[in-house]
Amino acid sequence: MKTRLIAEVKIKTDAKASDALAQLLMMGWLPTSYVPPEEIRRLRELVRLREYLVYERTKFKNKVHAALMREGIRGRKGIFAKKRREFLNELEIDEVNRCLSVIDVLDRQINEISAMIRKIAGES
Template structure:
Protein backbone atom coordinates (compact mmCIF):
# COMPACT_ATOMS: atom_id res chain seq x y z
CA UNK A 1 0.00 0.00 0.00
CA UNK A 2 1.02 3.61 -0.67
CA UNK A 3 -0.19 6.44 1.55
CA UNK A 4 -0.16 9.99 0.23
CA UNK A 5 -0.49 12.37 3.18
CA UNK A 6 -1.25 16.04 2.65
CA UNK A 7 -0.37 17.59 6.02
CA UNK A 8 -1.94 20.74 7.44
CA UNK A 9 -1.66 22.46 10.81
CA UNK A 10 -4.32 20.38 12.60
CA UNK A 11 -5.29 17.65 10.15
CA UNK A 12 -4.06 15.58 7.25
CA UNK A 13 -5.80 14.37 4.10
CA UNK A 14 -4.78 10.80 3.34
CA UNK A 15 -5.13 8.83 0.12
CA UNK A 16 -4.36 5.09 0.20
CA UNK A 17 -3.41 3.49 -3.12
CA UNK A 18 -2.95 -0.23 -3.78
CA UNK A 19 -0.31 -1.91 -5.94
CA UNK A 20 -2.53 -1.58 -9.03
CA UNK A 21 -2.88 2.18 -8.61
CA UNK A 22 -6.43 2.10 -7.29
CA UNK A 23 -7.46 4.41 -4.46
CA UNK A 24 -8.84 2.16 -1.73
CA UNK A 25 -9.39 4.80 0.94
CA UNK A 26 -9.57 8.57 1.29
CA UNK A 27 -9.85 10.02 4.74
CA UNK A 28 -9.28 13.26 6.62
CA UNK A 29 -7.55 12.60 9.95
CA UNK A 30 -6.74 14.85 12.87
CA UNK A 31 -2.96 14.95 13.21
CA UNK A 32 -3.29 13.65 16.77
CA UNK A 33 -4.92 10.47 15.38
CA UNK A 34 -2.43 9.71 12.60
CA UNK A 35 -0.77 7.08 14.77
CA UNK A 36 -3.95 4.98 14.65
CA UNK A 37 -4.01 5.15 10.85
CA UNK A 38 -0.33 4.26 10.66
CA UNK A 39 -0.87 1.19 12.82
CA UNK A 40 -3.72 0.08 10.59
CA UNK A 41 -1.43 0.19 7.52
CA UNK A 42 1.73 -0.94 9.34
CA UNK A 43 4.52 -1.86 6.94
CA UNK A 44 3.16 0.25 4.07
CA UNK A 45 4.97 3.11 2.37
CA UNK A 46 3.94 6.71 3.01
CA UNK A 47 4.91 10.12 1.73
CA UNK A 48 4.35 13.63 3.06
CA UNK A 49 5.71 17.03 2.11
CA UNK A 50 8.34 18.83 4.17
CA UNK A 51 6.06 21.42 5.78
CA UNK A 52 6.72 23.53 8.87
CA UNK A 53 5.29 20.93 11.25
CA UNK A 54 6.34 17.70 9.60
CA UNK A 55 9.03 16.53 12.04
CA UNK A 56 6.66 15.29 14.72
CA UNK A 57 4.34 13.68 12.17
CA UNK A 58 7.29 12.04 10.40
CA UNK A 59 8.52 10.56 13.67
CA UNK A 60 5.04 9.32 14.62
CA UNK A 61 4.41 7.65 11.27
CA UNK A 62 7.91 6.17 11.06
CA UNK A 63 7.15 3.90 14.01
CA UNK A 64 4.83 1.91 11.72
CA UNK A 65 5.42 3.02 8.11
CA UNK A 66 8.27 3.43 5.64
CA UNK A 67 8.10 7.23 5.35
CA UNK A 68 9.46 9.39 2.54
CA UNK A 69 9.54 13.16 2.89
CA UNK A 70 8.99 15.03 -0.37
CA UNK A 71 10.70 18.28 -1.29
CA UNK A 72 7.75 20.73 -1.64
CA UNK A 73 9.14 22.92 -4.42
CA UNK A 74 10.45 20.06 -6.53
CA UNK A 75 7.28 18.02 -6.15
CA UNK A 76 5.18 20.95 -7.36
CA UNK A 77 7.35 21.18 -10.46
CA UNK A 78 6.80 17.57 -11.50
CA UNK A 79 3.30 16.88 -10.14
CA UNK A 80 0.92 15.65 -12.84
CA UNK A 81 -1.92 18.06 -11.96
CA UNK A 82 -2.69 21.76 -11.90
CA UNK A 83 -5.53 21.36 -9.44
CA UNK A 84 -4.77 22.12 -5.80
CA UNK A 85 -7.11 20.56 -3.27
CA UNK A 86 -6.32 18.42 -0.26
CA UNK A 87 -7.77 15.30 -1.89
CA UNK A 88 -5.99 15.87 -5.20
CA UNK A 89 -2.66 16.56 -3.48
CA UNK A 90 -2.92 13.43 -1.32
CA UNK A 91 -3.73 11.25 -4.34
CA UNK A 92 -0.91 12.77 -6.37
CA UNK A 93 1.54 12.08 -3.55
CA UNK A 94 0.40 8.46 -3.39
CA UNK A 95 0.68 8.12 -7.18
CA UNK A 96 4.22 9.49 -7.24
CA UNK A 97 5.23 7.24 -4.36
CA UNK A 98 3.91 4.18 -6.17
CA UNK A 99 5.90 5.19 -9.28
CA UNK A 100 9.01 5.84 -7.18
CA UNK A 101 9.18 9.41 -8.53
CA UNK A 102 9.10 11.40 -5.29
CA UNK A 103 11.86 14.05 -5.04
CA UNK A 104 13.07 13.40 -1.53
CA UNK A 105 13.94 16.00 1.08
CA UNK A 106 16.69 15.59 3.67
CA UNK A 107 15.33 14.69 7.11
CA UNK A 108 17.76 15.72 9.85
CA UNK A 109 18.24 13.50 12.86
CA UNK A 110 16.58 14.36 16.15
CA UNK A 111 19.95 15.47 17.53
CA UNK A 112 20.51 17.86 14.62
CA UNK A 113 16.98 19.24 15.01
CA UNK A 114 17.61 19.89 18.70
CA UNK A 115 20.84 21.72 17.91
CA UNK A 116 19.13 23.84 15.27
CA UNK A 117 16.33 24.74 17.68
CA UNK A 118 18.87 25.83 20.29
CA UNK A 119 20.72 28.00 17.78
CA UNK A 120 17.45 29.61 16.63
CA UNK A 121 16.47 30.24 20.24
CA UNK A 122 19.84 31.82 20.95
CA UNK A 123 19.47 34.08 17.94
CA UNK A 124 16.09 35.26 19.23
CA UNK A 125 17.59 36.14 22.61
CA UNK A 126 20.50 37.99 20.96
CA UNK A 127 18.08 40.00 18.81
CA UNK A 128 16.03 40.93 21.88
CA UNK A 129 19.15 41.94 23.78
CA UNK A 130 20.24 44.14 20.88
CA UNK A 131 16.78 45.71 20.82
CA UNK A 132 17.06 46.74 24.47
CA UNK A 133 20.61 47.98 23.98
CA UNK A 134 19.32 50.22 21.18
CA UNK A 135 16.57 51.47 23.50
CA UNK A 136 19.24 52.42 26.04
CA UNK A 137 21.11 54.40 23.39
CA UNK A 138 17.88 56.09 22.31
CA UNK A 139 16.92 56.98 25.88
CA UNK A 140 20.32 58.53 26.58
CA UNK A 141 20.26 60.44 23.30
CA UNK A 142 16.85 61.87 24.20
CA UNK A 143 18.45 63.32 27.33
CA UNK A 144 21.51 64.75 25.62
CA UNK A 145 23.91 62.06 26.79
CA UNK A 146 26.20 61.37 23.85
CA UNK A 147 29.15 59.67 25.53
CA UNK A 148 30.14 56.23 24.26
CA UNK A 149 28.30 53.66 26.36
CA UNK A 150 28.37 49.88 26.05
CA UNK A 151 25.24 48.36 27.63
CA UNK A 152 26.24 44.88 26.42
CA UNK A 153 29.29 44.74 28.70
CA UNK A 154 29.36 44.34 32.49
CA UNK A 155 31.50 47.47 32.86
CA UNK A 156 29.20 49.41 30.56
CA UNK A 157 26.10 48.51 32.53
CA UNK A 158 27.77 49.45 35.81
CA UNK A 159 28.69 52.84 34.35
CA UNK A 160 25.17 53.37 33.04
CA UNK A 161 23.62 52.55 36.41
CA UNK A 162 25.62 55.43 37.85
CA UNK A 163 24.22 58.00 35.45
CA UNK A 164 21.83 60.66 36.67
CA UNK A 165 18.79 61.13 34.46
CA UNK A 166 15.32 62.46 35.38
CA UNK A 167 12.57 60.33 36.90
CA UNK A 168 10.83 58.24 35.60
CA UNK A 169 13.41 57.68 32.86
CA UNK A 170 15.94 56.44 35.41
CA UNK A 171 13.55 53.58 36.22
CA UNK A 172 13.15 52.83 32.53
CA UNK A 173 16.92 52.75 32.05
CA UNK A 174 17.27 50.40 35.02
CA UNK A 175 14.63 48.09 33.51
CA UNK A 176 16.41 47.98 30.16
CA UNK A 177 19.73 47.20 31.84
CA UNK A 178 18.14 44.45 33.96
CA UNK A 179 16.65 42.88 30.84
CA UNK A 180 19.99 43.01 29.02
CA UNK A 181 21.69 41.38 31.99
CA UNK A 182 19.06 38.65 32.24
CA UNK A 183 19.20 37.94 28.50
CA UNK A 184 23.00 37.80 28.63
CA UNK A 185 22.82 35.15 31.35
CA UNK A 186 20.32 33.09 29.33
CA UNK A 187 22.49 33.37 26.21
CA UNK A 188 25.48 32.10 28.17
CA UNK A 189 23.44 29.11 29.39
CA UNK A 190 22.40 28.33 25.82
CA UNK A 191 26.01 28.64 24.65
CA UNK A 192 26.99 25.89 27.09
CA UNK A 193 24.13 23.66 25.98
CA UNK A 194 24.93 24.23 22.29
CA UNK A 195 28.57 23.32 22.94
CA UNK A 196 27.45 20.09 24.59
CA UNK A 197 25.22 19.28 21.62
CA UNK A 198 28.03 20.01 19.19
CA UNK A 199 30.37 17.65 21.04
CA UNK A 200 27.69 14.97 21.07
CA UNK A 201 27.13 15.31 17.32
CA UNK A 202 30.86 14.99 16.63
CA UNK A 203 30.93 11.74 18.57
CA UNK A 204 28.07 10.16 16.55
Protein backbone atom coordinates in the same frame (compact mmCIF):
# COMPACT_ATOMS: atom_id res chain seq x y z
CA MET B 1 11.04 14.53 -11.74
CA LYS B 2 7.82 12.63 -12.37
CA THR B 3 5.70 14.84 -10.10
CA ARG B 4 6.47 17.80 -12.36
CA LEU B 5 4.32 16.14 -15.04
CA ILE B 6 1.31 16.38 -12.75
CA ALA B 7 1.94 20.08 -12.19
CA GLU B 8 2.32 20.80 -15.91
CA VAL B 9 -0.89 19.07 -17.05
CA LYS B 10 -3.42 21.60 -18.36
CA ILE B 11 -6.57 19.89 -17.13
CA LYS B 12 -6.22 19.02 -13.47
CA THR B 13 -8.60 17.61 -10.95
CA ASP B 14 -7.85 16.43 -7.46
CA ALA B 15 -8.96 12.94 -8.44
CA LYS B 16 -6.58 12.77 -11.43
CA ALA B 17 -3.71 14.23 -9.45
CA SER B 18 -4.25 11.84 -6.56
CA ASP B 19 -4.44 8.86 -8.95
CA ALA B 20 -1.20 9.94 -10.60
CA LEU B 21 0.52 10.39 -7.23
CA ALA B 22 -0.72 6.98 -6.07
CA GLN B 23 0.72 5.34 -9.19
CA LEU B 24 4.05 7.12 -8.75
CA LEU B 25 4.14 6.01 -5.13
CA MET B 26 3.43 2.37 -6.03
CA MET B 27 6.22 2.44 -8.61
CA GLY B 28 8.64 3.96 -6.12
CA TRP B 29 9.13 7.08 -8.23
CA LEU B 30 8.24 9.66 -5.60
CA PRO B 31 11.30 11.33 -4.13
CA THR B 32 11.84 11.11 -0.41
CA SER B 33 12.34 14.21 1.65
CA TYR B 34 15.17 14.67 4.12
CA VAL B 35 14.17 14.76 7.77
CA PRO B 36 17.16 15.63 9.92
CA PRO B 37 17.84 13.54 13.01
CA GLU B 38 16.38 14.63 16.34
CA GLU B 39 19.77 15.95 17.51
CA ILE B 40 20.05 18.28 14.50
CA ARG B 41 16.45 19.46 14.90
CA ARG B 42 17.13 20.24 18.58
CA LEU B 43 20.32 22.10 17.66
CA ARG B 44 18.47 24.17 15.06
CA GLU B 45 15.76 24.98 17.59
CA LEU B 46 18.37 26.19 20.09
CA VAL B 47 20.13 28.30 17.46
CA ARG B 48 16.81 29.92 16.49
CA LEU B 49 16.02 30.63 20.14
CA ARG B 50 19.46 32.12 20.72
CA GLU B 51 19.10 34.30 17.62
CA TYR B 52 15.73 35.57 18.90
CA LEU B 53 17.13 36.35 22.36
CA VAL B 54 20.08 38.25 20.85
CA TYR B 55 17.59 40.23 18.73
CA GLU B 56 15.56 41.08 21.84
CA ARG B 57 18.69 42.06 23.78
CA THR B 58 19.68 44.40 20.94
CA LYS B 59 16.27 46.08 21.17
CA PHE B 60 16.81 46.78 24.87
CA LYS B 61 20.34 48.04 24.29
CA ASN B 62 18.94 50.43 21.69
CA LYS B 63 16.38 51.61 24.24
CA VAL B 64 19.21 52.36 26.67
CA HIS B 65 21.05 54.37 24.01
CA ALA B 66 17.85 56.29 23.22
CA ALA B 67 17.21 57.05 26.91
CA LEU B 68 20.78 58.28 27.33
CA MET B 69 20.43 60.52 24.29
CA ARG B 70 17.24 62.00 25.75
CA GLU B 71 19.23 62.78 28.90
CA GLY B 72 21.94 64.44 26.80
CA ILE B 73 24.48 61.65 27.27
CA ARG B 74 26.04 60.81 23.91
CA GLY B 75 28.90 58.99 22.27
CA ARG B 76 29.82 56.43 24.89
CA LYS B 77 31.56 53.47 23.27
CA GLY B 78 31.33 50.11 24.97
CA ILE B 79 28.57 51.38 27.23
CA PHE B 80 27.62 47.83 28.25
CA ALA B 81 31.12 46.81 29.39
CA LYS B 82 31.48 46.17 33.15
CA LYS B 83 33.16 49.49 33.94
CA ARG B 84 30.59 51.45 31.94
CA ARG B 85 27.74 49.51 33.52
CA GLU B 86 28.74 50.98 36.87
CA PHE B 87 28.41 54.43 35.28
CA LEU B 88 24.96 53.53 33.94
CA ASN B 89 23.81 52.28 37.34
CA GLU B 90 24.98 55.50 39.01
CA LEU B 91 22.84 57.58 36.64
CA GLU B 92 19.68 56.26 38.33
CA ILE B 93 17.53 56.63 35.23
CA ASP B 94 14.51 54.34 35.74
CA GLU B 95 14.11 53.39 32.08
CA VAL B 96 17.81 52.57 31.78
CA ASN B 97 17.74 50.48 34.96
CA ARG B 98 14.70 48.51 33.79
CA CYS B 99 16.34 47.84 30.44
CA LEU B 100 19.60 46.80 32.12
CA SER B 101 17.70 44.29 34.25
CA VAL B 102 16.15 42.74 31.15
CA ILE B 103 19.53 42.76 29.37
CA ASP B 104 21.07 40.90 32.33
CA VAL B 105 18.40 38.19 32.16
CA LEU B 106 18.80 37.89 28.39
CA ASP B 107 22.60 37.70 28.74
CA ARG B 108 22.28 34.79 31.17
CA GLN B 109 19.85 32.96 28.90
CA ILE B 110 22.01 33.55 25.82
CA ASN B 111 25.07 32.24 27.66
CA GLU B 112 23.20 29.14 28.85
CA ILE B 113 21.89 28.39 25.37
CA SER B 114 25.31 29.02 23.83
CA ALA B 115 26.79 26.46 26.22
CA MET B 116 24.08 23.96 25.28
CA ILE B 117 24.76 24.53 21.58
CA ARG B 118 28.51 24.02 22.08
CA LYS B 119 27.85 20.83 24.04
CA ILE B 120 25.49 19.37 21.41
CA ALA B 121 27.75 20.44 18.53
CA GLY B 122 30.75 18.93 20.31
CA GLU B 123 29.00 15.59 20.68
CA SER B 124 28.21 15.38 16.96
